[in-house]
């Protein structure tokens with residue numbers, strides 16, 4: 780599957796994934812909704828040693844005590860998330876991959892804040908909270 784490459788809408792920030800993802804999920808939390816402006820964000824969780832920004836430098840915003848979000852300062856595309864303390868993985872926004880279907884989500888988290896007008900017709904596991912992970 781790897782290497783995979785991706786980047787923002789305007790092309791100023793690019794990244795490369797060189798390690799197989801641990802897993803992937805849809806996150807329905809309010810922070811993902813607010814930062815993306817979308818009802819849900821699909822994240823791929825990749826080992827931190829297998830992730831690098833290869834062009835440009837993203838803006839980093841600490842969105843909670845637990846997490847830092849990286850986005851393009853020119854076009855605003857949300858690219859990645861990592862834990863503030865001792866991250867071992869980086870979450871990449873799957874829709875920003877050059878091949879956005881290369882990694883498919885395995886489950887849903889934070890469905891407690893899933894929007895009532897948004898539904899997906901899949902049978903993936905659904906967790907009201909952070910589920911099997913500790914995604915904030």
Ligand SMILES: [Zn+2]
Nearest residue numbers: 787789851854
């Ligand atoms: Zn950009």
Ligand SMILES: [Zn+2]
Nearest residue numbers: 806808811915
């Ligand atoms: Zn989220």
